[in-house]
Structures are given as structure tokens and as C-alpha cells.
Amino acid sequence: MAPTSAKLNQDWIVSAEELTEWMRVKDETRPCLTGSPKWHKYVDFLERMLVEYGVVDITKNRWPFERWYTSDDDSKWSFVSDGKQIRVAHYGAYSGSTGPEGNTAEMVYYDDNNPPDSIEGKIVVIPTLPHPDELDDDYLKFLTFNDYEYRTDEPFAPLYEKVNPELSITFDTMYQLYQQFHAMAIEGGAVGMVIVYDMAYERSVGLYSFAVPTLHNLPWLTLAREDGKQVIEDAKAGKMGTLRLEATIEPSEAIQTICYLPGKNYGTPDDEQILLINHTDGVSITQDNGAIGLLAIVKYYSQLPQAERNRTLTVFLDCRHYMPGMERVHYKASWFNRYPERIEPIVGMIQMEHIGEMDWREINGRIEPVGLPEQSYLWCRNNQYLVDEGINAVKTHGWKRAQVVCPERPGIHGGFQQWWWGVGVVCLPAYFIEKVYGKEALKHIPAMGIPGYGQGGFLGNYWTTASGIERWDCDNALAQIKTMTQLTGVLMNADLAEIQC
Numbered sequence: 001m002a003p004t005s006a007k008l009n010q011d012w013i014v015s016a017e018e019l020t021e022w023m024r025v026k027d028e029t030r031p032c033l034t035g036s037p038k039w040h041k042y043v044d045f046l047e048r049m050l051v052e053y054g055v056v057d058i059t060k061n062r063w064p065f066e067r068w069y070t071s072d073d074d075s076k077w078s079f080v081s082d083g084k085q086i087r088v089a090h091y092g093a094y095s096g097s098t099g100p101e102g103n104t105a106e107m108v109y110y111d112d113n114n115p116p117d118s119i120e121g122k123i124v125v126i127p128t129l130p131h132p133d134e135l136d137d138d139y140l141k142f143l144t145f146n147d148y149e150y151r152t153d154e155p156f157a158p159l160y161e162k163v164n165p166e167l168s169i170t171f172d173t174m175y176q177l178y179q180q181f182h183a184m185a186i187e188g189g190a191v192g193m194v195i196v197y198d199m200a201y202e203r204s205v206g207l208y209s210f211a212v213p214t215l216h217n218l219p220w221l222t223l224a225r226e227d228g229k230q231v232i233e234d235a236k237a238g239k240m241g242t243l244r245l246e247a248t249i250e251p252s253e254a255i256q257t258i259c260y261l262p263g264k265n266y267g268t269p270d271d272e273q274i275l276l277i278n279h280t281d282g283v284s285i286t287q288d289n290g291a292i293g294l295l296a297i298v299k300y301y302s303q304l305p306q307a308e309r310n311r312t313l314t315v316f317l318d319c320r321h322y323m324p325g326m327e328r329v330h331y332k333a334s335w336f337n338r339y340p341e342r343i344e345p346i347v348g349m350i351q352m353e354h355i356g357e358m359d360w361r362e363i364n365g366r367i368e369p370v371g372l373p374e375q376s377y378l379w380c381r382n383n384q385y386l387v388d389e390g391i392n393a394v395k396t397h398g399w400k401r402a403q404v405v406c407p408e409r410p411g412i413h414g415g416f417q418q419w420w421w422g423v424g425v426v427c428l429p430a431y432f433i434e435k436v437y438g439k440e441a442l443k444h445i446p447a448m449g450i451p452g453y454g455q456g457g458f459l460g461n462y463w464t465t466a467s468g469i470e471r472w473d474c475d476n477a478l479a480q481i482k483t484m485t486q487l488t489g490v491l492m493n494a495d496l497a498e499i500q501c
Contacts, residue, residue, distance in 0.1 A: 014296040027469040031283040035067040035252030053302040055259040063333035067252035076246040082239040093209035096217035102244030107235035120189035125235035128176040143171040146418045147411025150391045151403040170460035192243035193220035196228030200365045206465035208283040214325035219245040263312035273314040275349040279321040284467035290353030331444030348491035349452030351424025356477030357457035373401040379454035381501040382408035397482040427452035451499040
């Protein structure tokens with residue numbers, strides 16, 4: 001089949017003014033962490049708007065968990081090194097509590113190439129690891145620009161090369177953020193931990209722990225490069241430090257929201273469904289704003305008479321991405337694991353996240369905009385018609401600095417295409433999930449193996465609670481929303497036999 005020539009009805013698309021108003025609500029609710037008052041406000045807004053646009057049968061999948069939290073500002077966390085107050089960038093999520101007096105102990109410097117004999121009873125100070133001189137396969141696949149099916153004409157760094165933070169902080173931030181040290185410090189018996197990022201304070205302030213660890217009792221804080229320099233010297237000299245992190249743990253409830261914009265066969269055995277999926281929890285203006293993109297899709301198709309909606313749109317708003325331990329810990333309680341029969345009518349999937357991001361770089365200890373959209377991805381399942389439709393939609397709606405990728409096959413240069421990340425991996429088949437993410441992932445990913453598309457920016461400067469609406473771009477977001485709205489129509493109307501993967 002050739003790509004569709006169907007055009008969107010411009011009168012049905014969310015306007016820039018309306019989208020900005022929605023994003024102001026999102027801005028007011030950051031950090032938006034499951035169980036918190038801000039998270040409830042965001043989810044209530046999404047549910048209210050979805051009902052306004054005609055969704056029915058709202059179901060809330062609930063389970064209890066222990067919510068850990070501290071202050072958004074530094075009123076409940078601080079660090080003193082050798083008697084000097086140190087500016088702190090952020091705290092370690094779900095890392096226990098010291099109480100108001102803090103933990104005072106000798107500091108010890110941790111060199112990954114020459115670790116100390118013991119860190120027991122001490123505050124361990126750890127700098128993030130430098131980039132490797134020789135890039136291994138994992139680094140090349142996950143932390144560089146990869147191959148693709150199509151990409152737009154804007155500047156990109158060369159394929160499979162380390163990207164300097166002075167060009168873009170996208171991959172460098174992820175490389176440092178994903179370095180997990182708390183398990184080592186817990187095992188070694190430390191009473192506290194300080195991570196020093198090789199980042200300017202502007203870039204590291206509010207940088208939230210990711211991947212989010214499970215609840216543990218090793219209080220830790222993070223420092224920027226300029227604040228950590230003297231702390232590292234103090235730790236090497238065995239000076240004393242005081243780490244304070246006051247936190248609260250209380251019983252809370254996780255809630256996934258599931259609802260439906262009915263298609264022509266809704267409520268009958270013939271009903272076929274397109275899954276619209278994203279998470280509702282995140283720390284910045286864009287981490288969890290994919291749900292607003294899905295809301296825009298529902299708004300659009302709510303104006304099409306139900307008799308002309310060939311398939312039902314099933315909205316699934318997850319809440320596990322920033323919970324303790326993330327999706328892998330809470331998989332048994334998740335909707336599709338509790339009710340696997342709900343997978344049966346689903347024949348396609350749309351994932352949206354991180355809409356409207358711009359690219360940033362760090363130069364001379366300051367961050368500044370690159371002047372381009374953040375590099376972003378349109379993932380497609382391995383079907384040429386789906387790929388062609390994806391390329392067509394990106395071109396039609398002017399999505400800038402976009403890469404259309406199909407991770408299940410080599411790209412146009414014969415190389416690996418960017419891995420498919422985010423909650424949209426549920427559309428992938430089990431063999432591919434095991435190949436890329438490991439066999440353990442199959443325990444918490446349903447592996448539906450259905451046709452689908454995913455959209456996502458790479459976050460860069462959006463891992464932090466400091467990234468608000470002033471760092472969000474409406475035009476970029478609208479191009480992505482229009483693209484995904486058109487592709488929702490592709491899945492809604494395609495002959496299933498023609499789009500199997």
C-alpha cells in the first residue's frame with residue numbers, strides 16, 4: 001500500500017492557545033510524583049478533560065505502596081564539609097532519612113579504579129565516571145546518534161560517535177544519571193553518599209534520581225562540579241562531613257487510569273482497540289506530558305461520529321515510572337498483568353512522551369539553548385507500510401529534528417537503529433524484548449507484538465525539576481501531536497492483514 005493521502009481536519013486539532021493552557025496545568029504540578037497532591041491534580045485534570053471529550057467506562061486500577069518524599073527546596077536537605085556549608089543540587093530519591101540532626105561521619109573518596117579498603121560508617125564521596133575512551137557496543141547503541149529509516153534536514157552529530165556536551169547535553173546527562181552507586185554504598189555499610197556530577201550547577205540542580213531506586217536507607221545527595229571540587233579534596237583528606245536528608249514515608253495509593261473513546265463496535269465481541277499509552281508521573285515540564293498529547297488525540301477523534309470510528313481508542317495512563325523501583329517492581333499490580341484478557345481486543349498502539357522539547361548545551365559552566373528542537377524519535381514496528389506512513393506524517397506536519405526508526409531491522413546505512421524506549425515497548429514481540437532488554441524484562445512487559453508507533457524526545461535538559469514551561473516549545477509539540485494524530489488514524493483504519501509485523 002502507498003502512504004495515505006488523508007488529511008487531518010484542521011478545525012479538530014487542539015489549538016496552540018488550548019495546548020498552552022493544558023501545559024500550564026502541567027507546569028503547576030511538577031514534580032508530579034505518584035501519590036502526591038500535585039500528581040492527583042494532574043490526573044484529575046486529565047480525567048476531567050477526557051470525559052469532556054466523550055470517553056466512557058473510566059476504570060482505576062489501584063494498589064498500595066509506601067510513598068517517600070522530602071521538600072522540593074533545600075529546607076530539608078543540606079551538606080556540610082569540613083565545617084563549610086555546601087550548595088546541594090538535589091537529593092537521592094527513596095534513600096531513607098537522617099532526621100533533623102543529619103549524619104556526621106568521616107568522609108572517604110571513592111575511586112572506581114582504586115576503591116578504598118572500607119567505607120563502613122563513613123560518608124562516601126563519588127564522582128561520576130568519565131566517558132570511556134573506547135566506546136563499547138552498549139554505549140554506541142544507547143548514547144550516540146544511531147542509524148534510521150529517515151531523518152529531517154536539521155543538523156545532527158555523526159552516527160555512533162560520542163557527543164560533546166558543548167554541542168548537546170542530551171547523551172552526557174543520561175550517561176551520568178544512569179550511573180548507579182547506591183547499591184555499592186549500601187553493601188559497604190556507608191552512612192551517607194554524595195555524588196558529584198561533572199555538570200554545572202545550572203544543569204544539575206533538581207536532577208532527579210533515574211532509574212528510580214527501590215526504597216532503601218542510605219541517605220544521599222548530589223552536587224554540581226563547582227560545588228563538589230572542594231568536597232572531593234576534603235574526602236581524600238578524611239575530613240568530617242554532615243549529610244542531612246529529612247524525609248517522610250507514608251502509606252499511599254498508586255492509580256492507573258483506563259478509559260475508552262468508543263468505536264463503532266464498542267461493547268461487542270467485534271470491537272478492536274488502539275491503545276493510547278503513557279505515564280502520568282515525572283519531574284519536569286515534559287517528562288510526563290505525553291498524556292497531554294494523548295488527550296489531544298482523543299479531542300480530535302471525539303469529533304468524528306462514533307459510527308465512523310472503526311476502532312476504539314483505549315487510553316491507558318500508567319503511574320509507575322517514578323515510583324520506587326519503577327515498572328519492574330510493580331508489574332504484578334499493573335492492569336494488563338491483573339487482567340491479561342484486556343489485551344485480546346488491542347490491535348495497535350500509540351505511545352507519546354516528552355513533547356515540545358528543545359536542545360541545550362553546556363559551555364563554560366553555563367547551559368544555553370542550542371536553537372534547535374531536541375532530537376526526537378518516531379518509532380515504527382517492522383512493517384514497510386507503517387514505516388512509509390510514519391515518514392509521510394513527519395514530512396506532512398513539519399516535525400523538526402526527527403528521526404524515524406525501526407529498531408527491529410538495520411537502518412539505511414546497515415547499522416543499529418535507536419532502541420525503542422518508554423512504556424510503548426509493550427507493542428514489541430517477546431523475542432525482541434528479550435534480545436534488547438534481557439529475559440528479565442519479559443516478567444514486567446506484556447509483549448503484545450502488535451502494530452504501533454511511539455514518539456519521544458531524548459530529555460537532555462528535562463530530567464530536572466527546574467525545567468518548567470519556559471523551556472517548552474509549543475510549535476514543536478504541535479508538530480508532534482499532529483503527526484501522532486494522523487498515525488492514530490492509520491491504525492484506526494488500516495486493514496490489519498496489511499500491517500502485521
